[in-house]
Amino acid sequence: MTFTSLDAWWWPYLFILMAGWMTTDACRFLGVYFGGRIAEQSELLVFVRAVATALVAAVIGNLVVFPSGALAETPLLLRVAAAAIGFASYLLSGKRVLAGILVSEAVLGAGIWLGL
Amino acid sequence: MLFNAASPKPALSERGxxxxRGARAAFSVPGLILVxxxxxxxxxxxxxxxxLAETVFMTAVVWALxxxxVLIGAILSGASLPTASLAVGLSSVRLMPMVVSLVPEMRGPRTSKWVLYGLAHFVAVTSWVLAMEQLRGIPRDMRTSWYLGLGSTLVVGNMVVVAIVFExxxxxxxxxxxxxxxxxxxYFLTSLWGSARDGAGVLALFFGLxxxxxxxxxxxxFDLLVAGLLGGPAAYAVHRLRLRRRAP
Structure with a gap:
C-alpha cells in the first residue's frame, strides 16, 4: 500500500491522514496526557525540555548535514560554514534571529554564486 | 459570575x-521566517x-514541518503505509516532550483537558518557541485563548501561503x-537557543546538533530518536553535575 497504489481520489488523503496525521497528533496527545501530570516547577520538566531540545537540535543538524532537494547540491563545508557564521552573528548581534539568518543566507548565497 | 465572585469567569470579550493578541504574535520575525x-x-x-489540495491538506493535518x-520523502521513495507512518512518527516523537513542557504553563485552574488536546495540534517549533517566550507574560486564565489565536493564525495563514505559492x-x-x-x-537553531532556559537546554542543543x-x-x-534519547539525558546529567559542583 503506497501513496499511488489506489486510483481513488480519496486514497492520497487517507494516506496522508494515516501516515501523517495519526502519528503526529498521537505524539502531541501523549504529550498532553503526560504534561497534565507534571507540576510546572518540577525538575522532571528540565529533563523533558532537554530531551525535546536535543531532538529538535538533531533535526537541525540533519537538515544542514544531510539536506534534501536543491540544498543537497551544495558542498557540506559551505553549509556548515554558513550555519556557523550565521550563528556567530546571531550571538554577536545580541541574539537577533534575523541577523543570524540573513548572514547565513548571505554566506550560502555567495558560496553558490561563486560556484563553490 | 454570581456564584464565583472570588475568581470570576473571564468575559468573552476578554478571551477575544x-x-x-495571540494572533498578533504570529506576525513576527519567527512567523515571517516560517512563511x-x-x-x-x-x-x-x-x-x-x-x-495543490493534497499539499494544503497535509499542511493542516500534520502541521509540523x-x-x-519526511512524509514527502517517503511518498517519493514509494514507501508503504507502515514504513511512511514509522518514519513520520519518529520525526514527530520530539513533539511529545515539547507538549509535555508546554502544558503546565498553558493550563489555567479551570482549563478542560479537551481544550488542551485540541490546542496540542498547533504545537510545532514556531508556536512552541513563541509560547515558551511569551506565555509567562499572559494572564494565566487567558493563556489558552492566546495560544489558540497564535496557533490557528499560523496554520491557516500558512495554508494560504502554500496554496498561493503552489499556484x-x-x-x-x-x-x-x-x-x-x-x-x-x-531559524530553528537561533530560536531554540533563544528559548533555552537553563544550562541543560544549551547543552542539549549542542549534543543534539x-x-x-x-x-x-x-x-x-532512528537517527532523531537515538540523538534525543542520548543527547537529552546526557545534557541533563552534565547540567546536574555542574550545579552540584557550584553549590556543594
Whole structure:
C-alpha cells in the first residue's frame, strides 16, 4: 500500500491522514496526557525540555548535514560554514534571529554564486 | 459570575482580546521566517508530484514541518503505509516532550483537558518557541485563548501561503530553492537557543546538533530518536553535575 497504489481520489488523503496525521497528533496527545501530570516547577520538566531540545537540535543538524532537494547540491563545508557564521552573528548581534539568518543566507548565497 | 465572585469567569470579550493578541504574535520575525520555510515546502511538494489540495491538506493535518518533509520523502521513495507512518512518527516523537513542557504553563485552574488536546495540534517549533517566550507574560486564565489565536493564525495563514505559492510560483530556481531550504535549520537553531532556559537546554542543543548527523550515519531510520534519547539525558546529567559542583 503506497501513496499511488489506489486510483481513488480519496486514497492520497487517507494516506496522508494515516501516515501523517495519526502519528503526529498521537505524539502531541501523549504529550498532553503526560504534561497534565507534571507540576510546572518540577525538575522532571528540565529533563523533558532537554530531551525535546536535543531532538529538535538533531533535526537541525540533519537538515544542514544531510539536506534534501536543491540544498543537497551544495558542498557540506559551505553549509556548515554558513550555519556557523550565521550563528556567530546571531550571538554577536545580541541574539537577533534575523541577523543570524540573513548572514547565513548571505554566506550560502555567495558560496553558490561563486560556484563553490 | 454570581456564584464565583472570588475568581470570576473571564468575559468573552476578554478571551477575544487574548485571542487577537495571540494572533498578533504570529506576525513576527519567527512567523515571517516560517512563511518562507513554507514557500520552500510548497516547492518541494509540487516537485514531488502532489496536488495543490493534497499539499494544503497535509499542511493542516500534520502541521509540523519536519514531519511533512519526511512524509514527502517517503511518498517519493514509494514507501508503504507502515514504513511512511514509522518514519513520520519518529520525526514527530520530539513533539511529545515539547507538549509535555508546554502544558503546565498553558493550563489555567479551570482549563478542560479537551481544550488542551485540541490546542496540542498547533504545537510545532514556531508556536512552541513563541509560547515558551511569551506565555509567562499572559494572564494565566487567558493563556489558552492566546495560544489558540497564535496557533490557528499560523496554520491557516500558512495554508494560504502554500496554496498561493503552489499556484503562482511554478518551478523555483535551484539557488533560490537551496537558500529557502537553509532558512528552516537556521531559524530553528537561533530560536531554540533563544528559548533555552537553563544550562541543560544549551547543552542539549549542542549534543543534539552533533548526535543527529552522527546517528544518521549509524542508524538512519532512528537517527532523531537515538540523538534525543542520548543527547537529552546526557545534557541533563552534565547540567546536574555542574550545579552540584557550584553549590556543594
Amino acid at each position: 482580546r487574548s485571542f487577537l 518562507f520555510a513554507f514557500v520552500g515546502f510548497a516547492g518541494l511538494a509540487r516537485g514531488a508530484g502532489l496536488t 519536519p514531519g511533512k518533509v 503562482a510560483a511554478g518551478e523555483i530556481s535551484q539557488p533560490i530553492s537551496a537558500l529557502l531550504l537553509m532558512l528552516t535549520p537556521m 552533533l548526535l543527529g548527523p552522527a546517528a544518521h550515519l549509524v542508524v538512519p531510520e
